[in-house]
Amino acid sequence: MPLLTxxxxxxxxxxxxxFLNLKLDFLDDYQLPKQDFxxxxxxxxSGMTYDRxxxxxxxxxxxxxxxxxxxxxxLKLALDxxxxxxxxxxxxxxxxxTTIMGEDSKPYVKGTIDPEGIALSPLDTVFISSEGVTRDxxxxxxxxxxxxxxxxxxxxxxxxxxxxxxxxxQQTQGVQDNLGFESLTIASSSYGKTxxxxxxxFAATESALKQDISPMEQTQGxxxxxxxxxxxxxxxxxxxxxxxxxxxxxNGAIAHGLTDLLAIDQGGHFLSLERSFGNKGFGVKxxxxxxxxxxxxxxxxxxxGTLRGTVxxxxxxxxxxxxxxxxxxxxxxxxxxxxxxxxxxxxxxxxDDNFRDEQVTQFLLFRxxxxx
Numbered sequence: 001m002p003l004l005t006x007x008x009x010x011x012x013x014x015x016x017x018x019f020l021n022l023k024l025d026f027l028d029d030y031q032l033p034k035q036d037f038x039x040x041x042x043x044x045x046s047g048m049t050y051d052r053x054x055x056x057x058x059x060x061x062x063x064x065x066x067x068x069x070x071x072x073x074x075l076k077l078a079l080d081x082x083x084x085x086x087x088x089x090x091x092x093x094x095x096x097x098t099t100i101m102g103e104d105s106k107p108y109v110k111g112t113i114d115p116e117g118i119a120l121s122p123l124d125t126v127f128i129s130s131e132g133v134t135r136d137x138x139x140x141x142x143x144x145x146x147x148x149x150x151x152x153x154x155x156x157x158x159x160x161x162x163x164x165x166x167x168x169x170q171q172t173q174g175v176q177d178n179l180g181f182e183s184l185t186i187a188s189s190s191y192g193k194t195x196x197x198x199x200x201x202f203a204a205t206e207s208a209l210k211q212d213i214s215p216m217e218q219t220q221g222x223x224x225x226x227x228x229x230x231x232x233x234x235x236x237x238x239x240x241x242x243x244x245x246x247x248x249x250x251n252g253a254i255a256h257g258l259t260d261l262l263a264i265d266q267g268g269h270f271l272s273l274e275r276s277f278g279n280k281g282f283g284v285k286x287x288x289x290x291x292x293x294x295x296x297x298x299x300x301x302x303x304x305g306t307l308r309g310t311v312x313x314x315x316x317x318x319x320x321x322x323x324x325x326x327x328x329x330x331x332x333x334x335x336x337x338x339x340x341x342x343x344x345x346x347x348x349x350x351x352d353d354n355f356r357d358e359q360v361t362q363f364l365l366f367r368x369x370x371x372x
Contacts, residue, residue, distance in 0.1 A: 015316065018244060020269055022370040024319045024347065029326045030089035032361040037094050040068035045361055046352040047118040047184065047260065048333035049126065055338060056095070058147075059128060060118040060209055062332075062352060069099045070115050071150075072092035077337060077348070089365055100128060100150040113140055116332075117260070119185025122199055123233055125153060129203055131180030132164070134171065139163045140180040140182065142203050151308045156201075156229060156236050161209060161301060165176035173211050179257060182206035182332070185270065187263035201229040202270070206257035212303040219273070221246040223303040224258055226291075226313065241298040242291060245312040246274065253278035259332040261289075264371055268292045272315065273334055275348070282328040284321040284349075292315050321364075329362040336368070345371050347368075 035042050040061075043212035047060040057075040064070070099107050101113070118128035122145050132140035140162060144153040164174030175181070183204040190205040208214070208222040208295045217223075224244040249256035249356050256276040263270050269352040270289040275282065294313040297303070321328055337346035353359040 025367040028088040030363040043355045046332040048335045049120040050335040065110045073316040075219040098150040116182045119184045121185040129181035129184045134164045134177035179207040183261040185263045187262045198232045221248045238294040242294040286319045287315040
């Protein structure tokens with residue numbers, strides 16, 4: 001048996017060791033018809049999570065209880081699989097709507113919540129994040145709710161640095177208005193089988209905290225923060241905090257941020273969704289993340305300036321959606337969906353139509369290759 005020398009061994013780059021070998025194939029673009037459902041106006045879908053056991057999606061509306069109380073919808077996706085190579089979306093049907101309740105067991109009062117992120121837990125609950133309403137002195141939150149009833153179960157403790165210390169121009173600390181906890185995801189042990197506790201939850205801001213804003217953001221991108229929790233039914237522990245370096249905003253962008261995260265395994269790999277809006281319309285990019293080598297920044301109060309020795313979460317561009325030749329709307333949510341006929345995983349993106357007639361609730365379907 002011949003011996004292998006160092007020159008004979010396959011050369012593997014550091015990037016190949018860090019990231020999974022993922023590839024996305026675009027399959028379909030579907031628009032949900034404008035509609036009302038059980039007294040609610042359907043729209044503002046800004047977060048989505050998939051229940052593999054029930055084969056259902058839960059989509060969160062970011063309605064601040066203006067058109068109806070804060071809520072999430074249960075959706076059933078039907079695929080047209082006549083062509084196994086290119087399945088398409090036949091229909092997205094709304095089955096139920098669930099109102100979420102505050103600690104007082106009542107629906108949230110208008111203007112007291114800005115729900116943005118949703119994640120299904122192994123406890124038959126959903127965690128929901130709110131950006132808060134900074135201009136009115138309302139702080140952000142991450143809370144757990146019963147999946148069936150929408151009743152409040154518990155709050156996750158947030159570091160003090162995330163709470164605004166004042167309103168308007170007087171603010172020096174905390175999430176910026178409408179730029180708080182947009183992203184929420186859970187990494188559990190089994191993705192649809194009987195899960196073993198504990199599990200991990202990750203929440204990230206859409207843009208930098210007020211104290212982290214840098215004049216270099218236009219050329220280097222905002223410094224976002226990501227929180228990592230370890231959870232059990234009666235215990236929640238904040239494990240670490242990491243720097244997510246947003247890409248620089250495109251030229252002419254008036255809005256730019258991280259709109260969702262998706263844990264794709266338990267090894268610290270994620271997908272991230274960055275969305276911008278400007279004079280050229282919407283721009284969207286999907287990245288793969290690998291958090292394993294990122295620095296814990298929980299002891300750093302401000303991320304301004306140069307942070308020597310601090311390693312941001314490594315990320316790698318997976319797809320720039322501007323190359324799809326599909327008009328893009330305000331894509332803000334994503335979820336791994338059912339398996340496709342070839343055995344690969346589906347990935348669904350959903351857009352927030354902002355309850356505007358000129359916008360749409362758009363679902364984009366992809367085949368995600370390279371994930372078990």
